[in-house]
Amino acid sequence: MSQTSDDPNQRPPVIGEAEEAGVGPRRRDFLNIAAVSFAGVGAVAVVYPLINQMNPSADVLALAAIEIDISSIATGQAIKTMWRKQPVFIRNLTPKEIQEADAVPVASLRDPATLAERTKEGHKNxxxxxxxxxxxxxxxxxxGEGETRGEYGGYFCPCHGSVYDTAARIRKGPAPLNLQVPEYSFKSDTVVQIG
Incomplete structure (x- = not known):
């Protein structure tokens, strides 16, 4: 018995017959679409928190850049401040310290760098x-005031005896590299922005 759509006497197919004949959506198609959609929503719900936790926290973003007034730091003095939960040393070098740093043969250093490479042009001190x-x-x-600076007049690490010179370059001890110079810029002669 063939069914044609031209026959005016044709009765509409019953729901079970339509599925068997392949006309219209089948229950199996709906279940497949629902299952895939549910799995996709579940995957997003699981993966989003894992990716979101890699973003920096609000307190880190708030300290992404800080401005420091350096006008009160006298020649030969240094201060400690905090940036991104790490200590930062800001030192106003004396002409003698600059001369000593420039006199060191760069090739003799473990991590070769000149003072000029570690400071900004026009602000070598x-x-x-x-x-x-x-x-x-x-x-x-x-x-800090009165702290041990080591034999090269820079910094001394009390944990394992690393000694840095006035340009914060490693000169002695187990440290493999110089103290890191963060990204910074001078906003004026008395204000520096770190970060």
């Missing part, structure tokens, strides 16, 4: 570094 030893992350001494 301002040395800004992270206050984190590159050996195991201790905070070196030398930025």
């Amino acid at each position: 301002w040395l800004i570094t992270l206050g984190v030893c590159t050996h195991l992350g201790c905070v070196p001494l030398g930025a």
